[in-house]
Amino acid sequence: MAVKFFGQFLVEQGAISREALLKAIELQESVNKSIGDIAIEMGLMTQADVEQVNLAQRSEDLRFGDLAVKMGFLTSEALQKALQKQSESHLYIGKAIVMTGGLDAEQIDQYLAAFKADQSLYATDRVLLPSELKHQPLWEMMADLSYKMLTRVARLTFRPVPCEIVKRLEDFHIIAAMDFTGDVRCRYVFSASEEVQTQVAKAILSQEEVSHEPKEVLDDTVMEFINVVCGNIAAKSVQQGIALDILPPELLTSEGGIDIPAGYTGLNFPICLADGKASITIIIYP
Amino acid sequence: MKKVLLVDDSISVARQLEKILVESGDFQVVGQGKNGLDAIKMFQTLHPDIICMDMNMPGMDGITALRTLMSLDKTVKVVMITSLGGVGDKFNEAIKLGAMNVISKPFEAENVLKILRGL
Structure with a gap:
């Protein structure tokens, strides 16, 4: 899988x-x-x-x-x-x-x-991006594989909202990030509401109930989820001729959102769910 | 019953693996480490039969730890369980260094058990 x-x-x-x-x-x-x-x-x-x-x-x-x-x-x-x-x-x-x-x-x-x-x-389906970007197929694959993993690993039912270019990361209950190094440098960010975090935790821990779990464990499940997504993105990128490596996941602290520095491109893929909201943002280095 | 050392910086993965191994009745989890350095120290004190180790960990990563473990004891049975398993170069490097197998995340319980029982 x-x-x-x-x-x-x-x-x-x-x-x-x-x-x-x-x-x-x-x-x-x-x-x-x-x-x-x-x-x-x-x-x-x-x-x-x-x-x-x-x-x-x-x-x-x-x-x-x-x-x-x-x-x-x-x-x-x-x-x-x-x-x-x-x-x-x-x-x-x-x-x-x-x-x-x-x-x-x-x-x-x-x-x-x-x-x-x-x-x-894991064949890549077309994802529309708002403008022509260098390494376009890579960003499409990242978004598409994320959607597939949200369905298969996190077991979420959702509707992807068209991608937008953003200058700022919106404030969320939890924001987890992983950096890609290698042929292309970028940061992968997964932001989730409390409801979505709970769903991710249930799927990762294979448990029906997670309300008794400490915050440390719930946060860890989100980091593990993006670790799985990003590792699979790195594997898939090799098939596109792009060598990527990943650094360990980390949690970002956000009070009122996080600015994306000048020169960086923020590709945001909002995700619409019946209960809660989430977002995948790829921050491309200059 | 085979003794297993789990090494992964993720609490949730370590818990998942422990559950799979313990419920099978074939394995005993003797320790849990969070990085490569833990793996080396715990291997020397706990003498596990099998080490299940992640690749991408803060501090000492799994590949560096694997290299050291193999230099300490060439017979140690290490299985890498990693989201990077599908990256050909990483897989080849682990196998060349002496890993018995590389399991990609997300993993299936039956697959993990089949591979560990076969060691």
């Missing part, structure tokens, strides 16, 4: 052992090359150029190819050629498992079909 990748699905299903997967990963890693190595092979960059880009990546939040173009080591056309070569020679985990004897081709096809059916629950 989560966003997974194929190798993980196979081990979880008991289709292959951890050792068999490790063998396939080792083969994959010996065959699949980085863009830097491919650029060297194609005579587009030297080892020294690649090292300079790797060094620059420590202080600049860009992918290798984009940074190499920015630094003048590659033209956009040359990068496209290198990316195409990388894509054509890529060894997928399923094929690597067959090559290392973990499963045969027919078994892989059967498990792949089962995997696709399992993951179809």
Whole structure:
């Protein structure tokens, strides 16, 4: 019941052992090359150029190819050629498992079909955003996966309200946040009324009654809920070619709302419920 | 009965896991830690058969703790239970370091029990 990748699905299903997967990963890693190595092979960059880009990546939040173009080591056309070569020679985990004897081709096809059916629950539906933004599909996926998790994990029945750009986070009973780092930087914020927090707590704790639970536990369930949502967003973003990592969740204190700093973009997705209200806000860093 | 150490900064996850394991009758929860450092200290004093550990925790994270645990005792059985399980690089890193399995959150009780019983 989560966003997974194929190798993980196979081990979880008991289709292959951890050792068999490790063998396939080792083969994959010996065959699949980085863009830097491919650029060297194609005579587009030297080892020294690649090292300079790797060094620059420590202080600049860009992918290798984009940074190499920015630094003048590659033209956009040359990068496209290198990316195409990388894509054509890529060894997928399923094929690597067959090559290392973990499963045969027919078994892989059967498990792949089962995997696709399992993951179809998390296929991204279109979410309308108020304006054209960089990384548009990422924000759409974040909102869509949040809606799906609100239904499946928090067991809430709700109606999403169209997204709006906001300069301020509204005051709520509880506001929990998680930061994304990696290829894109943003903060994920989930704000909920007391009624919604109670529903989330019941679902996370698998209990019918939570009124006796201390505030610490109720607050923790909201943080755990966004931890699950954001971890699954990070998994899904890899499928879009964007590497994201998450920091632990935290609670924000709000008295009368929280201003979104100048230069940051606040994408707000209000959620309408029969009992209570909630909101998902993605604060995009400049 | 196998002894299990739970390590997760979330009280609600630790409670959920404890309930699943205790109700199964096959496992005894011998301790609960909140970060990687707790995992290392509690492993040395409680000697659990299995450690169920989160990846994303404040202070020392689960991957760092896993690396240290494996250097202390290569036979320790660690299962990572994490919302980051679906991130290929994280999964591969945990398996390479020696984790027996990686379970994604949200998890299902039957799946957790099936994996832990198989260790």
